[in-house]
Amino acid sequence: MICYIFLAGLAVLFYVFVIHIYAKLWLLKLKHGKDVEISYFPLFGDYFYLTKSFKKYGDAMEIFKQRYQKNPNIKFVASNILNKVFLFIHDPEYYKSVLVNHQSYTKVEILYHPKLSSTSILFGEPDKVKQQRNLLGEAFTFEKLKQRTPIINEVLLQKLEKEDKTDVLDFLTKTSSEIIIKTFFCKELQDIIVQGNDITTEMIDLITQLGNMQMNDLYVSVKLALLGRKAFGFFPSKKEKLLDARIDRLIDGTLMPIIKNKIANYKANQNQDFLDLYVNAYLNQKPNEPKITELELCQLFVSIVSAGTDTSSHQIAITLYYLGIDRKAQEEIRQELINVVGDEVDIQPQHLSKLVLLNAFIYEAFRVKSTVIQPLTRIAKESHYIQNLKIEKGTYVAALTTAPSWSSKYFNDPNKFDYKRWLSQRPIQEDNGYVFVPFSAGGRNCIGQHMAMMTMKIMIGQILRKYDVIVDQTVQVTFPLVLFIQYSPKNLVKLEKRKL
Ligand code: HEM
Numbered sequence: 487m488i489c490y491i492f493l494a495g496l497a498v499l500f501y502v503f504v505i506h507i508y509a510k511l512w513l514l515k516l517k518h519g520k521d522v523e524i525s526y527f528p529l530f531g532d533y534f535y536l537t538k539s540f541k542k543y544g545d546a547m548e549i550f551k552q553r554y555q556k557n558p559n560i561k562f563v564a565s566n567i568l569n570k571v572f573l574f575i576h577d578p579e580y581y582k583s584v585l586v587n588h589q590s591y592t593k594v595e596i597l598y599h600p601k602l603s604s605t606s607i608l609f610g611e612p613d614k615v616k617q618q619r620n621l622l623g624e625a626f627t628f629e630k631l632k633q634r635t636p637i638i639n640e641v642l643l644q645k646l647e648k649e650d651k652t653d654v655l656d657f658l659t660k661t662s663s664e665i666i667i668k669t670f671f672c673k674e675l676q677d678i679i680v681q682g683n684d685i686t687t688e689m690i691d692l693i694t695q696l697g698n699m700q701m702n703d704l705y706v707s708v709k710l711a712l713l714g715r716k717a718f719g720f721f722p723s724k725k726e727k728l729l730d731a732r733i734d735r736l737i738d739g740t741l742m743p744i745i746k747n748k749i750a751n752y753k754a755n756q757n758q759d760f761l762d763l764y765v766n767a768y769l770n771q772k773p774n775e776p777k778i779t780e781l782e783l784c785q786l787f788v789s790i791v792s793a794g795t796d797t798s799s800h801q802i803a804i805t806l807y808y809l810g811i812d813r814k815a816q817e818e819i820r821q822e823l824i825n826v827v828g829d830e831v832d833i834q835p836q837h838l839s840k841l842v843l844l845n846a847f848i849y850e851a852f853r854v855k856s857t858v859i860q861p862l863t864r865i866a867k868e869s870h871y872i873q874n875l876k877i878e879k880g881t882y883v884a885a886l887t888t889a890p891s892w893s894s895k896y897f898n899d900p901n902k903f904d905y906k907r908w909l910s911q912r913p914i915q916e917d918n919g920y921v922f923v924p925f926s927a928g929g930r931n932c933i934g935q936h937m938a939m940m941t942m943k944i945m946i947g948q949i950l951r952k953y954d955v956i957v958d959q960t961v962q963v964t965f966p967l968v969l970f971i972q973y974s975p976k977n978l979v980k981l982e983k984r985k986l
Contacts, residue, residue: 810957
């Protein structure tokens with residue numbers, strides 16, 4: 487009897503996780519023919535090939551790139567995650583619709599935590615996000631950010647003098663986080679120590695561990711895929727409990743007292759950092775607007791620092807890697823810096839638009855190796871259509887914004903790293919405005935993109951003025967995906983002080 491029940495259970499599981507989902511994918515194939523490629527793998531779907539790709543080629547994205555290059559006309563890949571359909575949209579005309587109609591989706595819970603991000607700009611409800619983007623948008627315009635270039639120069643130059651740069655990525659992460667905190671937040675938040683770590687080291691480490699656990703721990707990832715946000719607090723594993731305790735210490739023990747103090751002592755028309763803007767809105771809430779809570783103020787700090795730090799530092803590190811590979815380009819860009827910036831200590835706003843070679847190189851590094859491979863995957867809230875493709879409620883949808891960069895349909899000789907392509911009149915063929923969007927696009931694009939470009943130019947520019955970027959090309963390099971694409975080994979890129 488027990489044996490029959492067991493077999494019946496197995497049959498149900500086989501139906502749900504294999505036959506049913508496989509049939510759904512083949513129905514899509516029948517309907518969309520050459521527009522779609524099927525990629526089924528039990529439970530893990532296309533994500534299985536990330537590991538396979540890394541093992542086979544030393545590059546987590548290589549299999550996906552080769553697949554698209556073999557079949558450049560596919561509009562999307564239909565895959566699965568557990569028993570759900572997962573669509574990886576490659577065609578910019580199709581993913582444009584996902585990015586523009588962002589209200590039709592929620593974000594998957596990777597990097598989500600109720601205490602860390604439930605009301606944050608990254609994961610809040612649409613009305614909340616709209617309110618936050620309105621409040622913060624003004625501070626992120628290029629005109630406002632221009633005033634912050636002295637801080638970026640100062641923090642970087644000091645750190646270049648004093649800090650160890652053996653692990654360049656680690657150096658860049660510490661520098662980027664200090665720049666963001668000093669640019670947008672008050673003194674009280676700059677010098678906090680949590681558990682023996684400075685606040686940004688603690689926050690970045692927490693968020694990296696959270697993301698890794700949600701993606702790579704089988705128990706946690708299956709729980710999330712089945713229960714969504716209800717998974718939090720549901721039979722937590724030991725690892726989850728430890729992380730929850732650290733998050734409590736960060737929010738309740740550290741940030742909340744500072745926020746409460748800031749609210750209690752708020753004086754209007756003072757320096758106006760992000761918290762001042764927000765405290766002002768908190769104190770002057772209108773009944774018809776989404777409520778602003780004290781937790782939201784804590785989450786604002788965490789989300790801005792975490793969204794801006796690792797993204798910038800990984801992309802700068804990979805750009806330095808390519809500069810180390812292409813020493814001729816490095817010299818050309820250095821010469822441009824000498825011509826444009828001369829003997830001035832700071833790289834200033836008026837220099838930025840004249841650094842065209844540096845800008846082109848940064849773009850090409852984004853095109854060839856965007857360390858953020860796609861915006862977070864979305865889940866369809868309701869059934870709807872993208873052109874003739876029906877997206878059922880509950881479908882996972884990833885706008886694979888890196889895909890067009892692999893295709894000769896959009897870029898001439900796409901596998902070649904050729905930064906000068908960006909100097910031509912038309913670097914992108916067949917551009918619908920969504921082909922090259924390293925900062926995503928539409929209503930949920932990167933609010934910090936001007937800050938990111940400005941920081942990247944100043945940081946890379948100052949490094950090139952003072953250091954030679956060296957990559958030992960006899961060392962075998964690999965590109966794992968650890969939330970971000972990064973190079974390995976960590977000490978591959980070296981900065982050697984130039985003799986002036
Ligand atoms: C090279 C650096 C950066 C890259 C490649 C990057 C990329 C992105 C991408 C692709 C998104 C869309 C995410 C999604 O829809 O799931 C995003 C969103 C966001 N980014 Fe950035 N980002 C960078 C730097 C920054 C900086 C410096 C800040 C702030 C100081 C920042 C703040 C944000 C915020 C708050 C969001 C969420 C916006 C929303 O959901 O409405 N980012 N970023």
